[in-house]
Amino acid sequence: MIAFILNNKTIKTHNNAGMTLLDFVRYEQRLTGTKIGCREGDCGACTVLVGTLNEKNTISYKSITSCISPLGNAHGKHIVTIEGTNLPKELTVTQSAIKENHASQCGFCTPGFVVSLTGFALSESKNNSENALDAISGNICRCTGYKSIEKAVDDICEKLESADSKKSLQTLIDNGFIPSYFSEIPERLNQLQIKSNPQSGMTYVSGGTDLYVQKADNLINNTVHLISDDDSLKGIHIDDNICTIGAGTTVTDLWNHKALNTVFPNLKKHLKLVSSEQIRNMASLGGNFVNASPIGDMTIFFLALNSNITIINPEGNERQIPLNQFYKGYKTFDLKDDELIKDIQFELPSRHTKFNFEKVSKRTHLDIASVNSAISITVKNNSIEDAYVSIGGVSAIPKYLFKTSTFLNGKPLNKTTILEANEILQSEISPISDVRGSSDYKRLLARQLFFAHFTALFSHQFSLNDFVQHA
Ligand SMILES: Cc1cc2nc3c(=O)[nH]c(=O)nc-3n(C[C@H](O)[C@H](O)[C@H](O)COP(=O)(O)OP(=O)(O)OC[C@H]3O[C@@H](n4cnc5c(N)ncnc54)[C@H](O)[C@@H]3O)c2cc1C
């Protein structure tokens, strides 16, 4: 049985865990404020909030797209649809800001925007427009024009700031951001006495953000094996300079991790390029690796960190392999059907190591890469001690550049080395022409992103002009 709280109502259902949360909300509960647009996580019309009880008996809320989320992932959670944000007699601050700023025309997208912005009010993010705009990075409006939505966002931030910058649940209730029943939810979730559901079915589903786009019809009526709440796949630990990250860790978990943000000062800038806030809240590392897309952003990221992955079978036997040995061909990899990726480990960068990630896509948000690339490079006395370079979108697999990386080791860090390394890089890749660009264009991007690593990391030494004559 799946048990959760939907808005102010306790739900206990035997519906199939693989059906989408969107269909349950609209067709079983008749809550039709949550809209259906693309059914692919791309438009945000179906956004709902998921509240998870923390150890300290508080709740953290995150936005997700319900069209690609399995109902079973709602087990033990508080799910909030647009109806659940309503106050009894007046508009909430968020609803009113949308109205006052004329940020809605046909209104189809509006519930999604309101829910995402209510999620922002409930989040720990600082009250500024940049963070609030991130919160709606997965919401698309086809008719209003974004200026009026931006004005509404500014109003919401101002009102949040004047209410209380710490945004406690009670302050949000007192100031009309959310209805008062929210304050009872932690206690009510505790009373649900949630036991984890026994899992069956061969298809492992974590966030579902790849699976529900690729084969939703297979999942809706079949048994699924949900792993996003599996504690053994969670957690980020740093021990003796080795960082171990559970495969169920989401992109948002990385984003929020203080120590990782210190080690990788540009982490948030890099992760902003990955999908949208709603998708990042669901998307796991394990899902990104096993989806095996040649342009998987997290795969490219961790390949350049020279990571190992731990694979575990149902008997609990573990084996460890380098991530750069995992992929065998297009969408084929070294994993049996019943095996899981348990975690990923890498050595934390030393004082002399720099890391960079670059991505080119048609849109900044909510778009997969045409080409993406990452580098981890250690330089001492202007000599390259070691380098690990990865690149996506130019081969059948997310590509670790063995030859280019080896070539860089021990070389002086100068323009000649970089130009020669690019020649080797070009010999290692084999892009094909497709909707994301022609083969020639992708070669050009691969070269430019490789140069961009050096201009970003060693800006005092190189500028893009250094490489222009070779364009
Ligand atoms: C709108 C949208 C935008 C997106 N944008 C991006 C983007 O910018 N960059 C990007 O890289 N990706 C993007 N994606 C793809 C997707 O979000 C990521 O690949 C994500 O990391 C997948 O994780 P998941 O938990 O949702 O995987 P799921 O869909 O749950 O699973 C994917 C596959 O991995 C398997 N699996 C999951 N976890 C494990 C595990 N621990 N061990 C073994 N097998 C496992 C599943 O069985 C399945 O085969 C986007 C997707 C959507 C819908």
Ligand code: FES
């Ligand atoms: S319907 Fe478009 S994101 Fe869900």
Ligand code: FES
């Ligand atoms: S108001 Fe019509 S789609 Fe946004």
